[in-house]
Amino acid sequence: MQIADTILDLIGNTPLVKLHKVTEGVAATVLVKLEYLNPGGSAKDRIAVRIIDAAERDGLLKPGGTIVEPTSGNTGVGLALVAQQRGYKCVFVLPDKVGEDKRNVLTAYGAEIVVTPTSVAPDDPDSYYSVSDRLAREIPGAFKPNQYFNPNGPLSHYETTGPEIWRDTDGTVTHFVAGVGTGGTITGTGRYLREISNDTVRIVGADPEGSVYSGGTGRPYLVEGVGEDFWPGAYDPTVVHEVIAVTDADSFAMTRRLALEEGILVGGSSGMAVVAALRLAETLTSDDTVVVLLPDGGRGYLGKIFNDGWMRSYGFTNAPAGHTVADLLT
Numbered sequence: 001m002q003i004a005d006t007i008l009d010l011i012g013n014t015p016l017v018k019l020h021k022v023t024e025g026v027a028a029t030v031l032v033k034l035e036y037l038n039p040g041g042s043a044k045d046r047i048a049v050r051i052i053d054a055a056e057r058d059g060l061l062k063p064g065g066t067i068v069e070p071t072s073g074n075t076g077v078g079l080a081l082v083a084q085q086r087g088y089k090c091v092f093v094l095p096d097k098v099g100e101d102k103r104n105v106l107t108a109y110g111a112e113i114v115v116t117p118t119s120v121a122p123d124d125p126d127s128y129y130s131v132s133d134r135l136a137r138e139i140p141g142a143f144k145p146n147q148y149f150n151p152n153g154p155l156s157h158y159e160t161t162g163p164e165i166w167r168d169t170d171g172t173v174t175h176f177v178a179g180v181g182t183g184g185t186i187t188g189t190g191r192y193l194r195e196i197s198n199d200t201v202r203i204v205g206a207d208p209e210g211s212v213y214s215g216g217t218g219r220p221y222l223v224e225g226v227g228e229d230f231w232p233g234a235y236d237p238t239v240v241h242e243v244i245a246v247t248d249a250d251s252f253a254m255t256r257r258l259a260l261e262e263g264i265l266v267g268g269s270s271g272m273a274v275v276a277a278l279r280l281a282e283t284l285t286s287d288d289t290v291v292v293l294l295p296d297g298g299r300g301y302l303g304k305i306f307n308d309g310w311m312r313s314y315g316f317t318n319a320p321a322g323h324t325v326a327d328l329l330t
């Protein structure tokens with residue numbers, strides 16, 4: 001029998017799959033790790049379990065306690081899922097620009113959301129940072145995971161993602177590529193892979209053009225979940241050999257190609273990571289195996305990256321589309 005006791009037992013051990021079409025002409029093997037197959041739909045399930053385990057162990061989270069975090073995305077889903085299973089309440093603070101679907105995912109798991117105005121400075125009392133700090137102070141038994149600075153984020157990837165990649169490639173991985181948001185994924189996975197390989201695996205970050213990790217100043221970009229305008233404590237730059245900057249246009253075009261040519265429906269940060277991996281892979285040989293982590297699925301982006309009108313409104317004219325009936329009839 002193969003039956004998981006709870007949904008939390010299904011976090012991690014995501015599969016690797018080889019790319020075939022988008023890698024045409026590339027000698028190296030390029031494998032992608034599908035984090036959207038985690039129960040909450042992203043790599044963030046991994047950090048949620050580890051952060052909550054540690055908070056329980058350290059006495060920061062007691063039975064019936066409340067998790068308070070400013071997050072609109074995948075981290076919220078991971079935390080809400082674990083909190084539901086462990087009997088904690090969740091309050092997520094999000095800016096009003098966050099769409100209804102994203103809010104509804106969080107409330108579906110039983111979380112409460114507090115919406116704050118987008119157009120205020122971070123130090124404004126109404127900003128989403130200020131409101132979450134205040135709620136964490138004022139709600140009795142509140143715990144704030146603080147994913148940008150919590151060492152358990154990178155540790156979760158050191159203990160799970162890294163060993164899975166080493167095991168599933170029989171130690172043949174030569175390069176690891178991941179987008180950088182909090183930096184937890186690349187720091188934890190990269191550290192493990194460097195240690196286990198006697199420091200032969202090369203660790204390559206992918207970053208939206210304009211973000212600090214690739215030398216930018218925080219200029220805005222549209223790809224979600226990656227890039228920063230500050231340096232989070234979860235990121236250790238000494239683990240990373242190189243960071244490749246990718247434009248929104250290239251990230252979104254590749255995100256569409258992954259669905260159209262590989263049957264892999266993922267988010268924009270996944271497309272971004274694959275663009276960086278292919279730029280790297282073009283310089284490698286058939287002895288090399290590149291593993292690219294794809295953080296989440298494409299369902300959350302149907303109204304954006306996979307919507308022609310939205311793409312055109314931002315001038316992304318290089319995005320491939322599927323065939324039309326007219327094509328089929330001629």
Ligand code: PMP
Pocket residue numbers: 073074075179180181182183184185186224225226267269270295296
């Ligand atoms: N892609 C997406 C969609 C994400 O939500 C995140 C997490 N912010 C990342 C990539 C980057 O992961 P990390 O925070 O571990 O650097």
